[in-house]
Amino acid sequence: MKRGFGSDNHAGVHPKILESIALANIEHAPSYGTDDWTEAAIKEFRKQFGTEAQVFFVFNGTAANVTALRALTRPYQSVFCSDVAHINVDECGAPEQMAGCKLIPLPSRNGKISVEELEKAFIRRGDQHYSQTQVLSLTQPTELGTTYSIEELTGLITWAKSKKLYVHIDGSRLANAAIHLNKSFKEFTTDLGVDVVSFGGTKNGLLMGEAVIFLNKSLAHDFKYIRKQSSQLPSKSRFIACQFTAYFQNDLWKEIAGNSLQRAQELYEAVREIPQITVREKPQSNAVFAKIPSAWVKSLREKYFFYVWDENTFECRWMTSWDTKSEDIQGFAQALKEHVHPPASPK
Secondary structure, eight states, X not given: OOOOSSOTTSSOOOHHHHHHHHHHOSSOOXXXXXXXXXXXXXXXXXXXXXXXXXXXXXXXXHHHHHHHHHHHOXXXXXXXXXXXXXXXXXXXXHIXXXXXXXXXXXXXXXXXXXXXXXHHHOOOTTOTTSOEEEEEEEESSOTTSOOOOHHHHHHHHHXXXXXXXXXXXXXXXXXXXXXXXXXXXXGGTGGGTOOEEEEOOGGGTOSSOEEEEESSGGGGTTHHXXXXXXXXXXXXXXXXXXXXXXXXXXXXXXXXXXXXXHHHHHHHHHHTTSTTOEEOSOOSSSEEEEEOOGGGXXXXXXXXXXXXXXXXXXXXXXXXXXXXXXXXXHHHHHHHHHHHSOOOOOO
């Protein structure tokens, strides 16, 4: 499959991370997270998020979100999230079915929830007929490529804490937010009072594997049982852990996220003034959203694959990744321009 803009999931494994798997593939090692590689990876996470962080590896992003929400809620409780949140739109009802909680999606603007919308929805406390909200779940960066600022996060988290709610962050692309904000992970999670983070690996150059990070360690007490019961306890944990160690060491994560963000901004600049294309806004993550004529989609996707985000408006999502190159951007921009001004047919 030719390199395109379908998803950062489409990219292969970063060579340094692939090498870490080969290096871990020696002799025998204890299983279920009792190995040296897991211990080393947890140390790396604590350097990034703080010494109190409790880290658990799972196989995929949906599992990270679902098990985190299981740990934070009881079946009669609910979770505030945006109407475009991955947990609401793209996890096939797994949070409700597996965690047992109710999701309450709120109107968002460019993917972001506001305190105003939260206030409207925070009702009927103590009413036995009504699901009781327990968690505010934020996606950082959002599904629409925007990133909550420090000020926005502070306002949302302060509001949540004033209502005695836990705060969960779906951080499948959290590294991109860190690069955009020019902040350490700790500065916009732990230091602001976030309780739990679902931290992505697969979209960031790993073969597979995600992490559930409890920044409020009191909430992690029973998580090992939740993870096991959810069929998410890796037996050969070292092969997930070693990837995260390589990811954090020598700031490889900054290189990976930095390239994907830079290429997304380059793509934005390359296409934003092409006639008949309407770009949502300058990307704050590794996604560019743009409306194009529907007639262009089929032929463009034959050259550079991408997804149509909204089939009613033909707004498309163009994702960049750790291995996206400038020539990919220029080639795609040229393909778009050729739809505006098709090459003359030879006589």
